[in-house]
Amino acid sequence: MKLSLYRSFFYLFLTTTLLSARTFEDVKGRKIEAEVMSSSGDRVTLKLDKTGKSYEIAMATLSVGDQEYIEEWKTNKKSSGNIKEGSASGKAKAEAEMNFDADWPKLINSDLGIEIEIVEQGENEGKFIYHSPNYEFICDVGLSKNVVKKFAVLFEATREYCRLLPIATMKAHVPGAEFRNRILLFEHKEDYIKNGGPPSSAGVFMSGRKGGDIVMVPLVSLGLKKVGSSYMYDYKGQNKVLPHELAHQLTDGEYYKPGARGWFSEGLAEYVAVTPYRSGKYMVRSNLSAIKDYATGFGKKGLGGRALGEDIQAPDLKGYMLQPYSQFTSNANFNYGLGLLITNYFFHMEDDRSNINAFLKALKSGQSGEEALNLLLNGRSWDEMESDISKAWRSRGVKISFK
Numbered sequence: 001m002k003l004s005l006y007r008s009f010f011y012l013f014l015t016t017t018l019l020s021a022r023t024f025e026d027v028k029g030r031k032i033e034a035e036v037m038s039s040s041g042d043r044v045t046l047k048l049d050k051t052g053k054s055y056e057i058a059m060a061t062l063s064v065g066d067q068e069y070i071e072e073w074k075t076n077k078k079s080s081g082n083i084k085e086g087s088a089s090g091k092a093k094a095e096a097e098m099n100f101d102a103d104w105p106k107l108i109n110s111d112l113g114i115e116i117e118i119v120e121q122g123e124n125e126g127k128f129i130y131h132s133p134n135y136e137f138i139c140d141v142g143l144s145k146n147v148v149k150k151f152a153v154l155f156e157a158t159r160e161y162c163r164l165l166p167i168a169t170m171k172a173h174v175p176g177a178e179f180r181n182r183i184l185l186f187e188h189k190e191d192y193i194k195n196g197g198p199p200s201s202a203g204v205f206m207s208g209r210k211g212g213d214i215v216m217v218p219l220v221s222l223g224l225k226k227v228g229s230s231y232m233y234d235y236k237g238q239n240k241v242l243p244h245e246l247a248h249q250l251t252d253g254e255y256y257k258p259g260a261r262g263w264f265s266e267g268l269a270e271y272v273a274v275t276p277y278r279s280g281k282y283m284v285r286s287n288l289s290a291i292k293d294y295a296t297g298f299g300k301k302g303l304g305g306r307a308l309g310e311d312i313q314a315p316d317l318k319g320y321m322l323q324p325y326s327q328f329t330s331n332a333n334f335n336y337g338l339g340l341l342i343t344n345y346f347f348h349m350e351d352d353r354s355n356i357n358a359f360l361k362a363l364k365s366g367q368s369g370e371e372a373l374n375l376l377l378n379g380r381s382w383d384e385m386e387s388d389i390s391k392a393w394r395s396r397g398v399k400i401s402f403k
């Protein structure tokens with residue numbers, strides 16, 4: 001994540017809200033802000049934005065425009081078959097709110113038979129637009145459907161991974177039929193840089209852009225190589241930047257609040273990116289050794305890494321978790337690596353996930369970072385929590401000494 005996110009942090013909330021809320025009007029002209037949760041026959045269940053409560057009402061009590069909107073919503077729900085049960089965002093989001101208690105996924109297997117739709121072929125400003133079930137790829141050069149299909153699998157698998165992570169990040173639950181995550185692809189690295197891509201980066205998440213949050217990627221990062229006049233695909237999963245940035249795009253705005261922003265927002269993106277990936281599959285069950293190798297080492301299996309070593313001198317934990325993001329990124333390599341180890345601790349090394357769940361729920365409900373961190377502590381002092389993290393990692397061969 002780059003500074004652009006820092007500057008335009010508040011846009012995240014705007015885009016999230018715009019996706020789901022609508023002003024409904026009944027036949028008497030009364031207006032409410034609500035979201036469709038479900039609908040069958042001539043009944044519809046609306047969730048009021050103000051109170052969060054859901055009501056089932058007869059569709060006939062709503063304006064003609066609203067009735068049409070609900071019919072369209074139902075059609076979208078039917079047409080997006082890539083999410084098994086309840087593909088509509090309302091239901092998907094309700095599901096997401098509850099998925100804190102779901103089992104941790106062991107293997108993510110995205111559908112290799114995904115369909116690619118060609119939307120534009122250069123007629124408008126030389127743009128080529130392709131749709132996979134949940135992504136919109138906007139490219140400055142034409143690609144074959146087959147090539148798009150090959151790299152789209154990585155995007156779809158990453159989204160499916162974020163959706164199944166039991167951390168209730170709602171953005172990963174909005175079906176593509178309602179909103180496709182936008183990806184800008186550049187044939188030439190110079191054009192990527194001209195459009196704001198950091199020169200040494202392989203991809204970047206930008207929030208608050210016109211048209212919402214985007215990830216920009218130069219084609220070379222996708223493993224595309226020009227052969228003659230067309231592109232060939234050759235991605236072996238070495239590029240950790242891409243899944244990292246895609247995870248950011250699917251992380252809810254609340255998880256970027258101070259107190260989470262940095263150690264957790266980057267730790268989560270690293271967690272997703274470091275997970276062994278191959279041909280549409282994320283092998284989540286092999287995560288522990290992959291995370292340990294990546295955080296402590298460098299270059300094992302040619303996969304890069306943060307190279308923190310196995311005897312880590314860490315700063316004071318409270319200061320680390322609450323530091324401003326600009327400070328966090330000024331020592332990026334160390335802080336990202338430590339964030340990954342700590343995030344993994346809360347996901348997998350405590351007795352259960354109740355502490356991290358309470359922390360995330362508090363952020364979602366609008367509590368401050370410090371209030372949320374108190375729930376993460378769950379009665380422990382900061383020293384005690386530091387010691388719990390150290391002990392857990394020590395038994396896996398990594399020594400972390402907090403100041």
Ligand SMILES: [Zn+2]
Nearest residue numbers: 001248266269
């Ligand atoms: Zn990042």
